Amino acid sequence: xxxxxxxxxxxxxxxxxxxxxxxxxxxxxxxxxxxxxxxxxxxxxxxxxxxxxxxxxxxxxxxxxxxxxxxxxxxxxxxxxxxxxxxxxxxxxxxxxxxxxxxxxxxxxxxxxxxxxxxxxxxxxxxxxxxxxxxxxxxxxxxxxxxxxxxxxxxxxxxxxxxxxxxxxxxxxxxxxxxxxxxxxxxxxxxxxxxxxxxxxxxxxxxxxxxxxxxxxxxxxxxxxxxxxxx
Amino acid sequence: xxxxxxxxxxxxxxxxxxxxxxxxxxxxxxxxxxxxxxxxxxxxxxxxxxxxxxxxxxxxxxxxxxxxxxxxxxxxxxxxxxxxxxxxxxxxxxxxxxxxxxxxxxxxxxxxxxxxxxxxxxxxxxxxxxxxxxxxxxxxxxxxxxxxxxxxxxxxxxxxxxxxxxxxxxxxxxxxxx
Numbered sequence: 001x002x003x004x005x006x007x008x009x010x011x012x013x014x015x016x017x018x019x020x021x022x023x024x025x026x027x028x029x030x031x032x033x034x035x036x037x038x039x040x041x042x043x044x045x046x047x048x049x050x051x052x053x054x055x056x057x058x059x060x061x062x063x064x065x066x067x068x069x070x071x072x073x074x075x076x077x078x079x080x081x082x083x084x085x086x087x088x089x090x091x092x093x094x095x096x097x098x099x100x101x102x103x104x105x106x107x108x109x110x111x112x113x114x115x116x117x118x119x120x121x122x123x124x125x126x127x128x129x130x131x132x133x134x135x136x137x138x139x140x141x142x143x144x145x146x147x148x149x150x151x152x153x154x155x156x157x158x159x160x161x162x163x164x165x166x167x168x169x170x171x172x173x174x175x176x177x178x179x180x181x182x183x184x185x186x187x188x189x190x191x192x193x194x195x196x197x198x199x200x201x202x203x204x205x206x207x208x209x210x211x212x213x214x215x216x217x218x219x220x221x222x223x224x225x226x227x228x229x230x231x
Numbered sequence: 232x233x234x235x236x237x238x239x240x241x242x243x244x245x246x247x248x249x250x251x252x253x254x255x256x257x258x259x260x261x262x263x264x265x266x267x268x269x270x271x272x273x274x275x276x277x278x279x280x281x282x283x284x285x286x287x288x289x290x291x292x293x294x295x296x297x298x299x300x301x302x303x304x305x306x307x308x309x310x311x312x313x314x315x316x317x318x319x320x321x322x323x324x325x326x327x328x329x330x331x332x333x334x335x336x337x338x339x340x341x342x343x344x345x346x347x348x349x350x351x352x353x354x355x356x357x358x359x360x361x362x363x364x365x366x367x368x369x370x371x372x373x374x375x376x377x378x379x380x381x382x383x384x385x386x387x388x389x390x391x392x393x394x395x396x397x398x399x400x401x402x403x404x405x406x407x408x409x
Contacts, residue, residue, distance in 0.1 A: 004404070
């Protein structure tokens, strides 16, 4: 059998790509981006490194078939007013090339209590923040070029987070009533920590080498610093 | 502050290139992703994932013409969107691979005489995943390993897609043209 000629194949492929690009350019429609997306992209462009993280849809509802590995958090009866905090379970599911974290339980309709870490490692200062009813994001940086972000995510509509597990070490860390799910991209000096609290998901992402004790100290300092009503 | 940010990346050029790619192509990327996924939030996630792939393969975007860059971007966002679609459906990586074991083309068939216009139709008839691999091989002269990195699949999966693309094209040409 004689194969397809290379020159004819090259010509055909080139024409195909040209046609495709022309077709795509001819389409005129309005494309808008959410503030959350802009924030995410700004972060990865700033750091410009392979992050090995991808977050799947945080708005669509999904059927959850769960192999529970990681549960938690605080079902505390508060002494003041004895208000029961919403209980959320974070559930992980292993796939060939990623791990999915989903939530189940007393999900929150929107972010009404705005959280923030009250302990910030020495030398770091807040650089920017985004606050809306589905996400709170704050970034911190120091003069050595080290940075980390704190993110609070509403659990309305069953958000799901997917994390690459081919380039990272994953483990849970339990201490003082907190249970963290940690993904450590050691080669890239990037560490992610997830936990749930009071019906929200929290995420810390560090763009420098940090030990677990230091991570836990920030997590434990997480507290309500403001309130907001539905937009 | 600018100097501070530049210190965060491996090379200042990388950051400038990444910024340019983002500003120039994000609208096109989201439009393509939305067509495949039909969901605004998912489309944004696909663009995000595609950019992570671009970061991992940033060296491939240097010294490319505008059209070459655009072509690469289109292939990557399509691939990222299809991956996301597949993951949502909980399918395995290889579940979309067609069974080509029953493709039979007579051994004495001479495909070397087939004209580009007919090959173009065969390219158009290919499943998206195979076509993406083929485009990267033929138009961009990527190795199988580079194709794997760009599409987020293993080198062997890239090689398989290329092999299947060629076989499917031959079968299509034999049926429709020869």
